[in-house]
Amino acid sequence: MNTIRELKKSDLIKAYTDAGFSTETACAEIDFAIEIISGLTPKDLIIGIMPSPKDIQKLYNTVKTRLSTCQPVAQILGFAFFMGYKFEVSVNTLIPRPETELLVKKAADIIKNNDFKQVLDIGTGSGCIACMIAKNTQAQVLGTDISNDALKIALNNAMHMDLMNRAIFRKSDLFSKIRNEEKFDIIVSNPPYIPYSEKPHLQTEVREFEPGTALFTKDKAGLEFYEKITDLAPQYLNNNGYLAFEVGAAQAHSVKRIMESNGFDKIEILTDVTGIERVVSGKLC
Numbered sequence: 024m025n026t027i028r029e030l031k032k033s034d035l036i037k038a039y040t041d042a043g044f045s046t047e048t049a050c051a052e053i054d055f056a057i058e059i060i061s062g063l064t065p066k067d068l069i070i071g072i073m074p075s076p077k078d079i080q081k082l083y084n085t086v087k088t089r090l091s092t093c094q095p096v097a098q099i100l101g102f103a104f105f106m107g108y109k110f111e112v113s114v115n116t117l118i119p120r121p122e123t124e125l126l127v128k129k130a131a132d133i134i135k136n137n138d139f140k141q142v143l144d145i146g147t148g149s150g151c152i153a154c155m156i157a158k159n160t161q162a163q164v165l166g167t168d169i170s171n172d173a174l175k176i177a178l179n180n181a182m183h184m185d186l187m188n189r190a191i192f193r194k195s196d197l198f199s200k201i202r203n204e205e206k207f208d209i210i211v212s213n214p215p216y217i218p219y220s221e222k223p224h225l226q227t228e229v230r231e232f233e234p235g236t237a238l239f240t241k242d243k244a245g246l247e248f249y250e251k252i253t254d255l256a257p258q259y260l261n262n263n264g265y266l267a268f269e270v271g272a273a274q275a276h277s278v279k280r281i282m283e284s285n286g287f288d289k290i291e292i293l294t295d296v297t298g299i300e301r302v303v304s305g306k307l308c
C-alpha cells in the first residue's frame with residue numbers, strides 16, 4: 024500500500040478482504056473515506072475526477088490505520104454522515120447510526136403536528152439528533168451531555184450547520200442542570216442501552232473505540248436510563264408533552280411499560296429498516 028499518486032481502489036479492497044472484511048464493507052468504507060477526505064462521490068470517480076495525491080496518501084494511511092487497529096474510519100477522520108449532513112465526531116462521541124434517523128423523524132413529526140417550540144435532547148453526544156431536529160423544525164433544541172468533550176463537538180456541529188441560535192448545549196447529568204422552571208414540549212433521548220455484561224460480545228470497533236459512557240448501562244436489561252429519564256420527564260414537560268426514545272433490540276415493550284407506569288399514553292413503537300423495534304414515543308396524559 025505504498026502507491027501515493029494513483030488511486031487503486033482494487034488494492035484497497037484487497038487490503039480489506041485480506042484482513043477478513045467483506046468486499047461490501049470495504050467498498051462502503053473506502054467510498055466514505057474518499058468523500059470525507061476529498062468531497063468526491065463514487066460518481067465523481069467514475070467520470071474521472073480524482074482525489075489529489077495528498078488526499079490519496081491520506082486515504083491509504085487511513086485504511087492502514089483502520090485495518091491495523093480496527094478503529095472506525097469515522098473516528099480516524101473525525102467525521103461521519105448523518106441524514107445527509109457531515110458531523111464532526113471523536114473518541115468522546117458515539118458515531119451516528121443510520122437507525123437514529125427514525126427518532127429524529129418521529130420527533131420532527133410530533134413537533135410539527137403540535138407546533139411545539141421547546142425540545143430537550145438528553146445525552147446529545149455529537150449533537151446529531153439535536154441539530155437535525157433543529158434543522159427540520161422551527162423548534163429550539165437544548166442538548167445536554169455529561170461529557171464536556173462531547174459538548175464541544177456538538178457545539179462545533181451546530182456552528183457549522185448555522186444552528187447556533189436553535190441548537191444549544193449544556194453540561195448536565197440527565198436532568199441535574201435543568202432548572203425546575205424550564206419546561207419542554209418534547210424530550211428525546213438515545214441513551215446508553217447496552218448492558219455492560221454484553222461488552223465482550225460487541226464488535227471490536229465499538230467495544231474498543233466508542234465511548235463506554237454513551238453505550239453501557241449497569242443493569243442487565245439495559246433499561247437504567249429509560250427508567251431514570253422517564254421517572255423525571257413529567258416534571259420537565261409541558262401539559263400534553265411527549266417523550267421519545269431510541270431503544271435497543273427487544274427493549275421496546277419494556278420501555279413502553281416504563282412509560283405507561285409514569286403517566287404516558289398513546290405509546291407508539293416504530294420499527295427500523297432492519298425490522299428492529301427502534302423508537303418508542305408517548306404522550307404525557
Ligand code: GLN
Binds near residue numbers: 117214217
Ligand atoms: N446503537 C448503538 C449500538 O448498537 C448503541 C447506542 C446506544 O447505546 N444508545 O452500538
